[in-house]
Amino acid sequence: MSKEINNLKRTAVQIRKDIMDISAHCGGGATHVGPALSAADIVAALYFKIMNVDPTNPSWEDRDRFILSKGHAYSVLYAALAERGYFPREELMTTRNINSRLQGHPVLGKTPGVDMVSGSLGNGLSCGLGIAMGLKLQGKRKPRVYVMLGDGESQEGMVWEAAMCAPNKGIDNLVAIVDYNHLQSCGALDEINSLHPMVEKWESFGWKVFEMNGHDMDDIVSKLLIAREYAGQPVCLIAHTVKGRGVSFIEHNNAWHAKIATEAEYQAAIEELDAQLTAIDADED
């Protein structure tokens, strides 16, 4: 097991601890814990391995971009940005509070490192498409645009407007990542409005599709590296994930779609997450 992968795993655990801290202590009301934990491994890989970004220059023109289209998972993004050094970690506790730079959903221009407004579901892929088009028009060949969509979010028609358009416009600097955790606010996707067959949908729209285990850091890094280099087509990564991943009593538990963690729940979650850190250390020894 490489040291780099283990460090990414540690970062993902730290992000999960931050998410629990925000849920328990920010005082900004219920936090969307399940959707954030679901995305933590992928977001850690993006900000700490894959993306070419500079926290000291968040609006650097040649940076890679990330849009958290499932913006209700803001806590995973804010935690990653804080851990990456865009703003002090202490600021996480101002999330959703008055006078904070960390709004209820991500906002371009308010939070260093946030590349687009998001949270109104279904919009992120179009915005990413526009950025990808803009980068191409500017002749910038290197930067990539990563857009993370929720699976439930993909019930929005606008997702498919953008999905149809990107390959038709010759866009290949855009990577869609679907956090396929099979739960949405009111329950199971497959009971409410199934997205099945997800892979075939994206393929038929003209995307190169890879599936990955969204909690296996080796798999995540490997697929993101392929996506980063892929030319000729936009890439969609279908990430098989578990809502609430990383904390046993939150996994698959939709009561945690949005919730304030009690102190006892917070302590129990931290205990589990610390045990995961210990296990990573043991694995390395």
Next chain:
Amino acid sequence: MRQFEREKKSTRDAYGNAVHELAKQDPTVIGIGADTTNNIGLKGMAKEFPDRVINVGIAEQNMMGTAAGLAATGFKVFGGSFGPFVAMRSLEQFRTFIAYPHLNVKMAGGMGGLSAANEGVTHQCPEDMAIMRTIPGNIVVYPADMASCDVIVKKLSTIPGPAYIRLGKFPFLKVFDENYTFEPGKANLLEDGTDLTLIACGTTITRCLQAKDVLAEEGISARVLDMSCIKPLDENAVLAAAKETGAIVTVEEGTILGGLGSAVAEVLVEQALVPMQRVGVRDVFTESGDHDPLMDKYGLSVADIVSAAKAVLARK
């Protein structure tokens, strides 16, 4: 009563031509449409700069999101579709992804107001100005003719941030020339008067000037203000009109709920209460028909303006 000459082309052509001219000077100017790039006059630009006119197909929401992304990457984006598809179908995308982060996107609502005419209610949009006025930081303007449209678009290109420009479908009546001046938040005093003020926007300017002539025959002196920019509103011009003429009639090609008349009334109620009346579409759905007869039928005839003027004078 004076008459006006019909223009050869529409404000849609003027919009596209202005954007095309800007694009020649500025490589960051981009045109975008939802199967509407021809309809908003961008055909010429698309021919010269095919990479810089993007047609996303019939998908207005995707057009707005794409425009937001392009603007976030440093481009000046000029887009458009038909009034209801900009001001209604993709309103949320305009509001949340363009206006909220104050991105540099100007969106045209072609066939705005009643100008979709024979297309009927599905394509008309008498509500667009009212809706767009509620968005913070948005500039909302209805050019009266081709010359003023050209001046307005070029001026807007120098102002970062969002704007909504209502365009017509068929040629309008010519009222201005290339000496037209435009500044957001500044009305143009077209003709002075002492008894009341007619405040007009876009196509109602010619009708207000005609109404002024009719009123003059009866010894009534009307000031006529060009308030084609309803947001930001020139409050000083409204207050001066209230103080100096003592009565106001607003005349707008659109619903009287929330547009020019409401904007003027907000100023008057809070700062200078004088008799006022709104002329416009009175909370009804309209119908198919030629543009001018439609305006006449739905409360915007010269006679309607004259009778509103007399009504406010009677309340003075």
